[in-house]
Amino acid sequence: MNDPAALIRVRANPRKRDAEATRAAILAAAKTQFALLGYDCTALRDIAREAGADVALVKRYFGGKEALFLEALKASFGSDGLRDWDRANFAHEMATMLADSPHADEARTHRFQFLLRAATSPTTAPLLNLLIQDRFLGPIRDWLGGADAEARARVFAASYIGFLVERLIRGEALLGREREVFINRVAAIFATLMSERDAPI
Amino acid sequence: MNDPAALIRVRANPRKRDAEATRAAILAAAKTQFALLGYDCTALRDIAREAGADVALVKRYFGGKEALFLEALKASFGSDGLRDWDRANFAHEMATMLADSPHADEARTHRFQFLLRAATSPTTAPLLNLLIQDRFLGPIRDWLGGADAEARARVFAASYIGFLVERLIRGEALLGREREVFINRVAAIFATLMSERDAPI
DNA sequence: GAGTCAAGTCAATGCTCGTTGACATGAGCG
């Protein structure tokens, strides 16, 4: 963003006339910008410049700002993949990741930022209810399984969101004993939620 | 917002010329609008209309949009008051509140929305780091006390944020067994974090 | 009641934005 090198690269090395490549470049730039600035603060002109294309092409290829946003949103959520996690180590690995810097986990941070910005913008928030239900709460519920999966999934999702927000605000990795304690406590929360047994009080 | 009755009321019952009252009305309207729409989507014109005042008065009394925002932000955070909670029942009461509808807890929801919107807007996010540290993480750390209060406060704050976000997205109260399970699980998380003993795994 | 100054109003300015349609260009085909 505002990267003069990028501009020079674009100018010096223009794409051959290729509609598909241009469309893809615009979509990629849109994913970045929307995640970084949110819907309302992102200008189509910036996306176009970032993609080395003209604003008019955004309209031609996507129809408009809102349509571009929706496509970028859907493209950013190709099933997060709780499936792939090893259940035995999940709680500890997840807690460790949450203790580390968000920069160490670019892809996830990026997607989460996109979702968070979209959920807190009054313009785009209404578009999100279904998506969150379908691609977030639903998969977590199925992955947890067992008794009261719905309620446990809610607590799980809420905790997860909170930890991600905290990591985003914190901006850097935790260190030393604070890191250890953080990881233990967070892992304990996830582990308890994965268990069907009701929580001990 | 967009309340014709309010407009009529304002027109029919104009304030007597009173700088202080006008200033207060603008500030109150700003708190509402910024919480509802976030900094970027809020127009000074709307704030002024809501307050029954003219846009130019915003500049006269506050200096500009950003200054007004900062004043509204500070005015919205007069020490949340963890102090006042009864420690014995805290976890369960807090969990119950989080299971209920956000509309049942107007004031807190309102303030939290303000903070969340402010934290996710690229314009205002930089202004928040210090405020969050001072008025959120700090008080929680002091309230928790004991060993590793810093790390526990982080987990506590993150969980709390997550539950508030979840409640905000959910929009309505939980019912029946789902509500019971939710409350138990959430209360268990808070209770564990309040305890100095390291979490059981 | 005339004068004064704070309080409130108004219109204009300059900016950014999404959108749009007219125009230029180049690659591929006959």
Added chain:
DNA sequence: CGCTCATGTCAACGAGCATTGACTTGACTC
């Protein structure tokens, strides 16, 4: 080569925004 049409460029429009300074109005003092 010359035609053609997809591809890319450009300038302009209209709306909405914060800001600004000149203007009007009303309450209070003498």
